[in-house]
Amino acid sequence: MSAEEPNAFTIDAAPTLLSLSESDRERLAEVLQELLAGGSINGLEASRTALYHWARQHDDWVKEIASLNGLDVAVHHEERLIQAVPKAASLRLRLTQDATLVWLALWYAGDVRWRDEGADQAFLSVAELGDLLRDQLLPDVTGQIPKGRLREILRQAARLNLIKLTAAEAFEDTGIEVLPAIRRVLPFRELAAWQETAAHFRSDPADEEGDEAAFQEEEELS
Numbered sequence: 001m002s003a004e005e006p007n008a009f010t011i012d013a014a015p016t017l018l019s020l021s022e023s024d025r026e027r028l029a030e031v032l033q034e035l036l037a038g039g040s041i042n043g044l045e046a047s048r049t050a051l052y053h054w055a056r057q058h059d060d061w062v063k064e065i066a067s068l069n070g071l072d073v074a075v076h077h078e079e080r081l082i083q084a085v086p087k088a089a090s091l092r093l094r095l096t097q098d099a100t101l102v103w104l105a106l107w108y109a110g111d112v113r114w115r116d117e118g119a120d121q122a123f124l125s126v127a128e129l130g131d132l133l134r135d136q137l138l139p140d141v142t143g144q145i146p147k148g149r150l151r152e153i154l155r156q157a158a159r160l161n162l163i164k165l166t167a168a169e170a171f172e173d174t175g176i177e178v179l180p181a182i183r184r185v186l187p188f189r190e191l192a193a194w195q196e197t198a199a200h201f202r203s204d205p206a207d208e209e210g211d212e213a214a215f216q217e218e219e220e221l222s
Contacts, residue, residue: 017064024058031055032065035073035084040161040181043080055082079180081161098145099153104198105133106163107186110178111194122178126150126171147171160185 020028030051034041043052055062059075062082066073072085095103109132113122124132134144145153151171157163162182166175188194 017061020061024061027051027054028058028061028065031062032069035066035071035082036069038159038161039084041082042161043082052080052082074184076181081181083161083181083184098149099156101133102129102145102150102153103157103162103182103186104194105129106157106176106178107182107188108132108191108194109176110180110182111188111191113178114180124176124178126154126174126176129176130172157182 017028031041031054034048034051041052041055042048043056056075059073063073066084070087072087074083074085075081076083106129109124109129110122113119130144130150154163154165154174154176158165160181162179162185164177164179166177168174186194188197
């Protein structure tokens with residue numbers, strides 16, 4: 001084939017961000033806003049299914065615009081989850097001490113179900129979570145997290161697609177499903193690493209009241 005002959009197998013390059021159509025720009029902006037606001041896009045949620053599939057189809061654009069905003073993007077096909085991974089320290093989540101305690105307990109509950117019991121899913125109730133916090137994990141931490149505050153912490157975890165909540169008439173009976181994404185947010189490879197982190201909270205909490213735990217989250221956004 002001479003240099004002048006056309007190549008029948010030439011494939012047009014994908015449009016760059018600067019040449020996107022107006023509709024694609026709007027969709028891409030929606031994806032970015034969702035990742036910045038909630039840290040992920042859950043394709044299992046009816047209201048997010050179309051956005052998830054669009055982002056999957058145009059993952060090159062999504063990764064490029066996310067990179068410009070200090071994020072990496074991880075696509076977890078089996079979970080139908082697109083997760084933002086902050087590269088800049090300023091984008092990492094900073095949890096208060098009580099929220100960190102609850103997230104540690106949720107990680108532990110999931111690890112017991114998945115690793116020790118071989119279960120595919122990890123379920124517990126709010127009451128069981130409270131027992132886990134009080135009796136088994138951190139017995140030296142006195143006092144209980146107020147019900148209203150615990151509700152806020154769990155709702156935040158649900159917004160970030162770390163858990164699913166099933167409402168019940170009594171808050172203590174509310175169901176919690178711990179999702180696999182929590183293992184990437186709290187990336188402990190084994191229980192010993194979890195125990196080392198948990199040990200930091202065994203001192204008198206009165207000495208640390210009002211302080212924020214500088215808990216560096218690797219996979220999620222605030």
